[in-house]
Amino acid sequence: MWRDGDFRRLWVGQTASQLGEHTSLVVLPLFAVLTLHAGAGQLGVLRAVGQAPILLLSLFVGAWVDRWRTRTLMVLADAGRALALGAAAVTGLLAGLGLPALLVLAFAVGALSVFFDVAYQASLVRLVERDQLVRGNSALEGSRSAAQIGGPALGGVLVSVLSAPIAVASSGVFFALSFLSIRRIDRRESIPERSERPPRVWRRIREGLRFVAGDASLRTVCLASAAFQFSFAAVMTVYLLFLPRDLHLSGTAVGLALAATGPGALLGSLLAARLPSRFGYGAVLVSAAALGDGVFLFVPALHGSSQVTVPALLTVNFVFGTFSQLVNVTVMAVRQTVTPDTMQGRAAATINFVGMGLTPLGSLLGGLLAEAWGTRTSLLVTALGMLVSPALMTLSPLARLGRTLPAPPGTAVPSA
Numbered sequence: 001m002w003r004d005g006d007f008r009r010l011w012v013g014q015t016a017s018q019l020g021e022h023t024s025l026v027v028l029p030l031f032a033v034l035t036l037h038a039g040a041g042q043l044g045v046l047r048a049v050g051q052a053p054i055l056l057l058s059l060f061v062g063a064w065v066d067r068w069r070t071r072t073l074m075v076l077a078d079a080g081r082a083l084a085l086g087a088a089a090v091t092g093l094l095a096g097l098g099l100p101a102l103l104v105l106a107f108a109v110g111a112l113s114v115f116f117d118v119a120y121q122a123s124l125v126r127l128v129e130r131d132q133l134v135r136g137n138s139a140l141e142g143s144r145s146a147a148q149i150g151g152p153a154l155g156g157v158l159v160s161v162l163s164a165p166i167a168v169a170s171s172g173v174f175f176a177l178s179f180l181s182i183r184r185i186d187r188r189e190s191i192p193e194r195s196e197r198p199p200r201v202w203r204r205i206r207e208g209l210r211f212v213a214g215d216a217s218l219r220t221v222c223l224a225s226a227a228f229q230f231s232f233a234a235v236m237t238v239y240l241l242f243l244p245r246d247l248h249l250s251g252t253a254v255g256l257a258l259a260a261t262g263p264g265a266l267l268g269s270l271l272a273a274r275l276p277s278r279f280g281y282g283a284v285l286v287s288a289a290a291l292g293d294g295v296f297l298f299v300p301a302l303h304g305s306s307q308v309t310v311p312a313l314l315t316v317n318f319v320f321g322t323f324s325q326l327v328n329v330t331v332m333a334v335r336q337t338v339t340p341d342t343m344q345g346r347a348a349a350t351i352n353f354v355g356m357g358l359t360p361l362g363s364l365l366g367g368l369l370a371e372a373w374g375t376r377t378s379l380l381v382t383a384l385g386m387l388v389s390p391a392l393m394t395l396s397p398l399a400r401l402g403r404t405l406p407a408p409p410g411t412a413v414p415s416a
Helices: 004-034 039-065 070-095 100-124 130-161 165-181 201-212 216-246 251-260 261-272 273-279 281-301 306-338 341-356 359-373 373-386 389-396
Strands: none
Touching: 004 039, 004 070, 004 130, 004 165, 004 216, 004 251, 039 070, 039 100, 039 201, 039 216, 039 341, 039 359, 070 100, 070 165, 100 306, 100 341, 130 165, 130 251, 130 373, 201 216, 201 306, 201 341, 216 251, 216 281, 216 306, 216 341, 216 373, 216 389, 251 261, 251 306, 261 273, 261 306, 273 281, 273 306, 281 306, 281 373, 281 389, 306 341, 359 373
């Protein structure tokens, strides 16, 4: 494991970066709905624009990550997001922050987040032994869970009680803190040697695609992730309309309900360090995905006062956070373990590209369905779509993974 100082700096930086991201994910949509009175279609466009960089940039970023220090990319991404949000805050104070400016901001932050996320997923493998990956991922994902606790609630409060520019600027402060922390990591990374004439970027991208497509477990991860992320993007677009408009919740109440995902994710991170080695990776993945995705089917049935709906939403989001995080950490361990070091960035980027590339379309679909069918019916339909993901896992070799994971191709297995 890392020296204590370096690991602590990564933990602090990761927590601050994720806190900034989860705050902005609530601030921008709520500001559009509550202040600019954006309709369902406009909210779908806003969320789609913020997610479009995943589709446009992931494969290229993965090719670059395999040739650069991940710390450098994470630091630059944090600095860029802090500057973008700071510039938007200044613009808002001077001239007002309208929907066009929000669209530009969402795309810029989304693009830089692609760099950070791909680099983050490749960083741990270069710094710890493979038998420590589950423990390391559990610890780092715990920091993301802590951010999920505070980010949504803070975002909802800021939109409710402060001006939009200040709410936007708050996310920039967290990215600046992450920048200051991660840049102090001085551990040298073991990155592949660079040849004098490196392969063209398209060749490196093809190599990553071919590797993921050729591995049954990673191929299933891609398909299941794509089904989940597409449906979840549609769910969240409708969800962010359903809570304030149908259930008449304030921005603070919405943020509080979403924040319940954080404690659940913290529990999921702790469970991920123990359950796969006890019950098997495949059994944990399938059961956790079914429970976490299925709980959203209860949301469309909610009616009544906030005294009833808020506790119910807290429960739903806690359960979802627990089991979705259990899936996330377990999938990351599978991906990192079966992938050679020289392919980590491209494998992560390929899975992000396939798995999350459809999220802009999902967000647009959610907005269109909400306009055509209403939020309650649309929420039920999109929540049912989330169950396609565990179904795909059940029918694949991923469900048959045991208590230990296979080594990467070409890796010698030590004798007993």
